[in-house]
Amino acid sequence: MRLFVSLSYNGTPFCGWQLQPNAPSVQETLERALSITFGEKVAVVGAGRTDTGVNARNYIAHFDVQALPSERTDWIIHKINAILPREVVVNSIFRATGDAHARFDAVSRTYRYYVHTVKDPFAVHSLYFRFPLDIEKMNTAARCLLGRHDFSSFEKVGGANLTSFCTVSEAFWKETGPGHFVFTITADRFLRNMVRATVGTLLEIGGGKHSPEWIEEVLLASDRGAAGQSVAGEALFLEKVEYPYPLVEL
């Protein structure tokens, strides 16, 4: 029986989603909690990798089990959460058909990136940028990202993707409070390091180093060296993963 699970995690103590031989991953942590709860060895397949330190709010993974425990679903979730460390929480479990796939079926992913320009000792999952930001300019540039483009200028060198074309359906900045900003981006797929390189590039525009039009040049260059520096992972959140079918709670 195939199930989907929605989880949130604070990436600080993890080497990212993906299982690594000598570092704690979210995948391994979740597999352990599910295996104990379901009483059988469980392997999970995630919607995608997240890098070291990157956070997630509604990450989706799938896994197969022989049978469901006899308990009510809220008790199953309670049990899993009691085993998981405080940095990981399972929000819901969904029924899926046998061929449903958390990664291959996902039609879009949404990321958020947090930035603050006024010093805030408690904004842990936010990048402190020491210069004022022109949100209008950043949004002008962000609009150039909408649609289908070759994003290889924003891809970490060494990425093994067959194509670096992505379709961006949403890309905008919002000021959530004085000196506190959040960038939201939705696309069908993301290349390695793409959000962090995009944010770094938009911050160079917002900080006045480049004009909004510069982003067109960067896109056309198809060269990682053309874009801005990649920003820290701790301020990045995978916010949402969407599927072409509704997820039905267990």
Next chain:
Amino acid sequence: MRLFVSLSYNGTPFCGWQLQPNAPSVQETLERALSITFGEKVAVVGAGRTDTGVNARNYIAHFDVQALPSERTDWIIHKINAILPREVVVNSIFRATGDAHARFDAVSRTYRYYVHTVKDPFAVHSLYFRFPLDIEKMNTAARCLLGRHDFSSFEKVGGANLTSFCTVSEAFWKETGPGHFVFTITADRFLRNMVRATVGTLLEIGGGKHSPEWIEEVLLASDRGAAGQSVAGEALFLEKVEYPYPLVEL
């Protein structure tokens, strides 16, 4: 010339306010930034100690300087903040008379303690308490703390205070969101570990282990063993320090 400074700090990387020989303290960090900015050796006197990991939002300290820099105050603050690490921020600088004292003159201090009962991977400065809390019961018990009492049941053994009497003017819980609680307490003075032992005691009442009336017994016992366990420092905030005179910005 004597000045007062208001600062906020995330206690995570510090051994507390007080200077320690082999560990990073807020006091030392602030003294270094002030010394560089004012171009002379600056020593600061804080409103009180905070323990390892404890945070502060409007901590007050005083210090003396020979002369003010010629820059505008907002530039002086900007300079200090550029030197301070991201976990410490100076909010304001105030003029004070030569005999004003950040610790001796303080007439009240307010602390807040954060608790959540639903798992939240991002609530870093909040205690995760795994059982539902009865806020009515906790508030009934908290009301018993109001007024002047001997708080030695809530004092860390080995405290060197002459008296363990404190006058509490405010002590209440508020639910800020589903499963998220904050406790506020104001008193003329606090004994070592007093807030954390008080919160631990109130959580035992809120969790159903004891009745609200139990707190009267605990107070009368004058014995640290009578109260509940002390809770973690990372969820504690020194919120406000009050003086009998207004603080006038530089």
